[in-house]
Amino acid sequence: MPTKSVRTTRANRPIVLLSWGHACVDVYQGAVAALVPYFVAERAYSYAAASGIVLAASLLSSVIQPLFGVLTDRWSLPWLLPLSTLVSGIGVAASGLYGTYGLTLAAVAVSGVGIAAYHPEAARVARDASRGSHTAMSWFSLGGSLGFAAAPLLVSAVVATGGLHASPLLAVPAVVGTGLCAAALRTAVRSPAGEAVARAAAAGRGDDWRSFARLSAAIVSRSIVFVGLSAFVSLYARQRTGGGNLAGTAALFLLYLGGAAGTVTGGRLADRYGRLPVIRWSYLLTVAAVAGVVLVPGPLLYLFVALTSAGLYVPFSLHVTLGQDYLPRHVGTAGGVTLGLAISVGGVASPLIGTLADATSLRTALAPLVALPAVGWLLLRPLRDPTLPVPASRAGTPARGVSR
Numbered sequence: 001m002p003t004k005s006v007r008t009t010r011a012n013r014p015i016v017l018l019s020w021g022h023a024c025v026d027v028y029q030g031a032v033a034a035l036v037p038y039f040v041a042e043r044a045y046s047y048a049a050a051s052g053i054v055l056a057a058s059l060l061s062s063v064i065q066p067l068f069g070v071l072t073d074r075w076s077l078p079w080l081l082p083l084s085t086l087v088s089g090i091g092v093a094a095s096g097l098y099g100t101y102g103l104t105l106a107a108v109a110v111s112g113v114g115i116a117a118y119h120p121e122a123a124r125v126a127r128d129a130s131r132g133s134h135t136a137m138s139w140f141s142l143g144g145s146l147g148f149a150a151a152p153l154l155v156s157a158v159v160a161t162g163g164l165h166a167s168p169l170l171a172v173p174a175v176v177g178t179g180l181c182a183a184a185l186r187t188a189v190r191s192p193a194g195e196a197v198a199r200a201a202a203a204g205r206g207d208d209w210r211s212f213a214r215l216s217a218a219i220v221s222r223s224i225v226f227v228g229l230s231a232f233v234s235l236y237a238r239q240r241t242g243g244g245n246l247a248g249t250a251a252l253f254l255l256y257l258g259g260a261a262g263t264v265t266g267g268r269l270a271d272r273y274g275r276l277p278v279i280r281w282s283y284l285l286t287v288a289a290v291a292g293v294v295l296v297p298g299p300l301l302y303l304f305v306a307l308t309s310a311g312l313y314v315p316f317s318l319h320v321t322l323g324q325d326y327l328p329r330h331v332g333t334a335g336g337v338t339l340g341l342a343i344s345v346g347g348v349a350s351p352l353i354g355t356l357a358d359a360t361s362l363r364t365a366l367a368p369l370v371a372l373p374a375v376g377w378l379l380l381r382p383l384r385d386p387t388l389p390v391p392a393s394r395a396g397t398p399a400r401g402v403s404r
Helices: 002-043 047-074 080-095 101-130 134-162 164-188 192-203 209-241 245-273 275-295 298-313 316-326 331-359 362-370 372-380
Strands: none
Touching: 002 047, 002 080, 002 101, 002 134, 002 164, 002 209, 002 245, 047 080, 047 101, 047 209, 047 331, 080 101, 080 164, 101 134, 101 316, 101 331, 134 164, 134 245, 134 316, 209 245, 209 275, 209 298, 209 316, 209 331, 209 362, 209 372, 245 275, 245 298, 245 316, 275 298, 275 316, 275 362, 275 372, 316 331, 331 362, 362 372
16 A cells, blocks of 8 residues: 555656646746736836736737747657746846836746746646646646736735835746756656657547637637736725725735636546536636626625636636647647637737726726626537547546546
């Protein structure tokens, strides 16, 4: 029995390290939104200008992330993981040092490049290490959720005490994450034998681009909701609850933290019930939850923020694996789109929300977000889960419930 336990621990070690490394990268996706209230307070940015910073961080990342996916389809680039982790932190760390709007945009754009370079290769390495388990992949995605959740706390601790000029301290997670990625790659890089097995599996199935396009469009609808709320839920919570900075930080923290439970729950539910049923029900839950965020005043707002977080995050890792299975011959491209373009492109809508909020109210600007998860659900309805070959190492075990 002790021997089995040791073997299990060693087998899971790459996923654990990759998960923590993922947290150190995604803290910078969350940090940009967490910095928005401080840019508004210290630099008197309008809603539209503040949302432009979120756009700068996400748009460049969304555009170039699929390009990194194409590169990882052709070559194994494990060195990208530690390098991109460091770059993502440097950009955010520099964002508070420049008083001019243009230099601030440039700094967060650099961070976006690092994030873009990280995700496709990380998704490929994690999928190899997970050996087809939805639960194992959900643990990798959990790291990203924890990074998002830690972002408002980290930003609040650094900037609320030292102002925006203390932003270089935000580089600490990047330094830690660089070391974690390097440690993970010692055991997680795909071997030549693993490459041959993956090519043989892909040769038996063609790419289903039509289904992948529908999935990606659904993820875009989810992305607009998530990025829109990330940019403005902190300010909105202050208005709806009458609280100050702490009230806003708590709302953003809940939006990110609820994803930690949702991500792991999604993997376990998918192992039992299948990916698409779980994804569809999550989108329906999100419709009701976002409506509560927009319409319910007072402390009850936080409950609906938590429900929204769960609805948005339950399908998160399932999007990635489903996309990879629709494109078995272009796994890097699939990861680049599902983790990059389809998610980050939601930032394009942020300036529209900010402009509408400046012209009307923040509540009015957030109201259209209620309908978007329903659009995603409609896009997902015709999809079918692709049939996956059973790996030789799992012959004789059920296709569903692969994680033990």
